[in-house]
Amino acid sequence: MRIRFESRPEPSRLMSWASPLLAVAATLIVGFVLFSGLGKNPLEAFYVFFVKPVENRYGIGELLLKASPLMLCAVGLAAGYRANVWNIGAEGQLTLGAICGGGIALAFHDATGAWVLPLMIVAGAAGGMAWAAIPAWLRTRCNANEILVSLMLVYVAVLFLSMLVHGAWRDPEGFNFPQSKMFNDVALLPNLLPETRLNVGFLLALAVVASGWLFMARSLAGFQMRVAGLAPAAANYAGISARRTVWIGMLIGGATAGIAGVGEVAGPIGQLLPSVSPGYGFAAIIVAFVGRLHPLGIFLASLLMSLLYLGGESAQMALALPSAVTGLFQGTLLFFLLAADVFINYQLRIVHRPASVAAAA
Amino acid sequence: MDHVATLVALTLAAGTPLVFAALGELVAEKSGVLNLGVEGMMLTGAVVAFMVAATTKNPWLGALAGVAAGAALSLVFAVLALSLMANQVAAGLALSLFGVGLSAFIGLPYVSVVIDGIAPLAIPGVSDLPFVGKLLFAHSPFVYLSLALYALVQFFLFRTRSGLTVRAVGESPDSAHAIGYPVIAIRYLCVMFGGACAGLGGAYMAVAYTPLWTEGMTAGRGWIALALVVFATWKPWRVVAGAYLFGGVTLAQFQAQALGATIPSQLLSMLPYLATIVVLTLISRDAAAIRLNAPASLGKPYHPDS
Numbered sequence A: 001m002r003i004r005f006e007s008r009p010e011p012s013r014l015m016s017w018a019s020p021l022l023a024v025a026a027t028l029i030v031g032f033v034l035f036s037g038l039g040k041n042p043l044e045a046f047y048v049f050f051v052k053p054v055e056n057r058y059g060i061g062e063l064l065l066k067a068s069p070l071m072l073c074a075v076g077l078a079a080g081y082r083a084n085v086w087n088i089g090a091e092g093q094l095t096l097g098a099i100c101g102g103g104i105a106l107a108f109h110d111a112t113g114a115w116v117l118p119l120m121i122v123a124g125a126a127g128g129m130a131w132a133a134i135p136a137w138l139r140t141r142c143n144a145n146e147i148l149v150s151l152m153l154v155y156v157a158v159l160f161l162s163m164l165v166h167g168a169w170r171d172p173e174g175f176n177f178p179q180s181k182m183f184n185d186v187a188l189l190p191n192l193l194p195e196t197r198l199n200v201g202f203l204l205a206l207a208v209v210a211s212g213w214l215f216m217a218r219s220l221a222g223f224q225m226r227v228a229g230l231a232p233a234a235a236n237y238a239g240i241s242a243r244r245t246v247w248i249g250m251l252i253g254g255a256t257a258g259i260a261g262v263g264e265v266a267g268p269i270g271q272l273l274p275s276v277s278p279g280y281g282f283a284a285i286i287v288a289f290v291g292r293l294h295p296l297g298i299f300l301a302s303l304l305m306s307l308l309y310l311g312g313e314s315a316q317m318a319l320a321l322p323s324a325v326t327g328l329f330q331g332t333l334l335f336f337l338l339a340a341d342v343f344i345n346y347q348l349r350i351v352h353r354p355a356s357v358a359a360a361a
Numbered sequence B: 001m002d003h004v005a006t007l008v009a010l011t012l013a014a015g016t017p018l019v020f021a022a023l024g025e026l027v028a029e030k031s032g033v034l035n036l037g038v039e040g041m042m043l044t045g046a047v048v049a050f051m052v053a054a055t056t057k058n059p060w061l062g063a064l065a066g067v068a069a070g071a072a073l074s075l076v077f078a079v080l081a082l083s084l085m086a087n088q089v090a091a092g093l094a095l096s097l098f099g100v101g102l103s104a105f106i107g108l109p110y111v112s113v114v115i116d117g118i119a120p121l122a123i124p125g126v127s128d129l130p131f132v133g134k135l136l137f138a139h140s141p142f143v144y145l146s147l148a149l150y151a152l153v154q155f156f157l158f159r160t161r162s163g164l165t166v167r168a169v170g171e172s173p174d175s176a177h178a179i180g181y182p183v184i185a186i187r188y189l190c191v192m193f194g195g196a197c198a199g200l201g202g203a204y205m206a207v208a209y210t211p212l213w214t215e216g217m218t219a220g221r222g223w224i225a226l227a228l229v230v231f232a233t234w235k236p237w238r239v240v241a242g243a244y245l246f247g248g249v250t251l252a253q254f255q256a257q258a259l260g261a262t263i264p265s266q267l268l269s270m271l272p273y274l275a276t277i278v279v280l281t282l283i284s285r286d287a288a289a290i291r292l293n294a295p296a297s298l299g300k301p302y303h304p305d306s
Helices: A014-035 A042-054 A057-082 A090-107 A116-142 A146-166 A199-218 A221-229 A234-239 A242-269 A278-288 A293-319 A327-341 A355-360 B002-030 B038-056 B059-083 B090-109 B132-136 B142-159 B159-173 B173-179 B183-209 B221-231 B236-258 B265-284 B288-291
Strands: A002-007 A346-351
Touching: A014 A293, A014 A327, A042 A057, A042 A278, A042 A293, A042 A327, A057 A090, A057 A199, A057 A221, A057 A242, A057 A278, A057 A293, A057 B159, A090 A116, A090 A242, A090 A278, A116 A146, A116 A242, A116 B142, A116 B265, A146 A242, A146 B221, A146 B265, A199 A221, A199 A242, A199 A293, A221 A234, A221 A355, A234 A242, A242 A278, A278 A293, A278 A327, A278 B090, A293 A327, A327 B059, A327 B090, A346 B221, B002 B038, B002 B090, B002 B142, B002 B183, B002 B221, B002 B236, B038 B059, B038 B090, B038 B183, B038 B221, B059 B090, B132 B265, B142 B159, B142 B183, B142 B236, B159 B183, B173 B183, B183 B221, B221 B236, B221 B265, B265 B288
Parallel strands: none
Antiparallel strands: A002 A346
């Protein structure tokens, strides 16, 4: 007797929604074991990790604040992933967005008009798109793998930002710290919820996620992207340009990541620092997958991922656990999701066969 | 002359982590499996090697533990991508993200710990020879080990029956399966070999090259190793040559600083990443060469009865 996977006649819709929940449950079990193994009371640790950060108004604000860049990056990445365009450089595109948006804030530091902030957002989106255009161009022109190029550009972008805040853009009155001047009020996103740090960037993120849904579900280009991902040969036959698909997928990802970068420097940070993101661009890859590449799923998954960040900080303060535990949970979650996803296309079947034949299979 | 010998030695030392990681990935890809988790496996190999070296005071034991850690982590990927038929790109990304998180988590108490690393090995008698001594006989033992690994991989893949089987599995898993080869089992072994090599590359950095542990210390070398395999069009000797080329580029930044160049250090640090993009682009332009040399089933999940 032997247990084996058998192809389902068609993918299971039930499993495709249940698998993220299964993955979350399995990650929680791992967390339970991990906390116990570290000598912490697991129930207390769970409380500190998942409940304490969002017990009050301020905490809810933080949850939505951190979810904003995650959902922005993820919804853009998902557009590409649907078409098998693997942009994994959102972190770099976010950084470029921060540089371009922040550059506007610094260039017009004395301006008082209400046009500064919109201009920053446009510049940030353009910066992210420009950064994403490099892998898109190299992929369509020279066949270069977009995974590796977009990832390499993350390091380049972060070094570029570091160069700016250590050099040309350093605040002359900043006691030689590697940081820019603080932005003026007109260059900062207005507060949304009193007594929290939540700003209107959250509404912007929601609007982008909604547009993402409109694009993927209701537009011709979105439909073509989905076809290109599901059946490349059919897409080719139908005359859907593979190059155009790559360009659209990369540029959308770059634009949303760039906006996320502006949201960080014009929001909670308020200036340019050597590091403007604790890895939102990478965490967004997980958000996109856990959210099933669907805007609504991405919204929910970004809340979960944001909670993991807050939980990591909370655990560091209350339990003296390193906040790196967040990265561990993120990776585990994606592992379990991919494992649970097997049941979308396959089902388990117990088969009775002679051992020799089974061994050959 | 002596300066040249020193430069060569430094280049070899800087390229060696890439030789290990890229040769391992080459074998995995030859069997048809694209494992994007090299960076995660290198970091995990590095941190485990360092922890064991710091605890046991034996850096060799540490290196061995790093190898085991890399292989163990690759097993997670193998289960996902081979047994559960997950998308290999997604599973590899997951492995990298997980490895970065895991190494940062378990390595935290070891960040400012100092260990006695494995020093370069001066081969008695010949290492004192003028020029050639320094050029050939005074490297880290890992440099010799990496060259031995190259010879082993080259011989195995192209001169043994098992190597032929691995390549057959990568080119046409269906045919290999039809003849009776256990495709999935072979791929498991190749992926774990890749993991062990990536772990060794990380371990070399943590217990010999630097030797210390800092979060994210491989700084993208796992990704560069992946690019190297493409750059080498899946040929082992070109992997080694490419690795030393990148070793040289990594070195250029320190050399330029030592020579008093006024270029911002960040621009110089960008060099290896920019060089990767340029080289990858140049080699990928020749689409026919890539198609001809890439294992035909690379990245495609395989299910025996589908």
